[in-house]
Amino acid sequence: GENVEQHPSTLSVQEGDSAVIKCTYSDSASNYFPWYKQELGKGPQLIIDIRSNVGEKKDQRIAVTLNKTAKHFSLHITETQPEDSAVYFCAVNFGNEKLTFGTGTRLTIIP
Amino acid sequence: DTGVSQNPRHKITKRGQNVTFRCDPISEHNRLYWYRQTLGQGPEFLTYFQNEAQLEKSRLLSDRFSAERPKGSFSTLEIQRTEQGDSAMYLCASSLEYYGYTFGSGTRLTVV
Numbered sequence: 304g305e306n307v308e309q310h311p312s313t314l315s316v317q318e319g320d321s322a323v324i325k326c327t328y329s330d331s332a333s334n335y336f337p338w339y340k341q342e343l344g345k346g347p348q349l350i351i352d353i354r355s356n357v358g359e360k361k362d363q364r365i366a367v368t369l370n371k372t373a374k375h376f377s378l379h380i381t382e383t384q385p386e387d388s389a390v391y392f393c394a395v396n397f398g399n400e401k402l403t404f405g406t407g408t409r410l411t412i413i414p
Numbered sequence: 415d416t417g418v419s420q421n422p423r424h425k426i427t428k429r430g431q432n433v434t435f436r437c438d439p440i441s442e443h444n445r446l447y448w449y450r451q452t453l454g455q456g457p458e459f460l461t462y463f464q465n466e467a468q469l470e471k472s473r474l475l476s477d478r479f480s481a482e483r484p485k486g487s488f489s490t491l492e493i494q495r496t497e498q499g500d501s502a503m504y505l506c507a508s509s510l511e512y513y514g515y516t517f518g519s520g521t522r523l524t525v526v
Contacts, residue, residue: 337513400464401462402457407456
């Protein structure tokens with residue numbers, strides 16, 4: 304089946320520290336792994352994504368790492384700021400047109 | 415282009431009534447997706463259009479749900495005979511390829 308598990312469900316981090324969120328997936332045919340940030344009352348916003356032929360991708364304070372052998376990928380946020388507080392979702396494209404989302408991580412940055 | 419636009423933002427309806435939501439995608443995007451999101455969960459796929467053709471429908475999309483995308487531009491999602499279990503956020507997204515979705519802000523439906 305097409306399953307995505309995301310951990311942790313909640314995460315509190317002191318401002319300036321790093322945050323890591325991990326997702327595991329079920330199907331090795333997966334080829335696209337995006338991360339979305341969702342603020343209250345808004346739709347999900349794409350913040351970074353990675354394709355299956357790349358192991359790591361970085362964009363300023365945000366990075367995503369992919370381990371296809373172990374079927375997991377992670378979001379890393381460094382030097383966290385209060386505006387990073389939101390719900391983060393990982394998603395997987397299992398070789399078709401749709402995305403299957405994880406259950407989300409509520410990240411709280413403590414000033 | 416200001417992104418994906420969804421209307422209305424909120425809809426409260428009585429059980430048994432019909433509702434229709436509209437999505438205006440980014441103009442050059444040929445792919446359009448509908449997702450549903452309930453509280454505390456990630457979005458779940460409902461259906462997908464490429465241009466005007468509806469190419470995939472989830473089993474979540476019962477026969478009370480219908481979606482259209484006339485002329486490959488805006489799309490509408492209609493729910494007939496609404497039930498309390500239909501209460502959710504309905505999200506629309508568009509893209510040029512299967513990756514790089516842009517989501518709208520959603521329509522929050524409350525069935526009372």
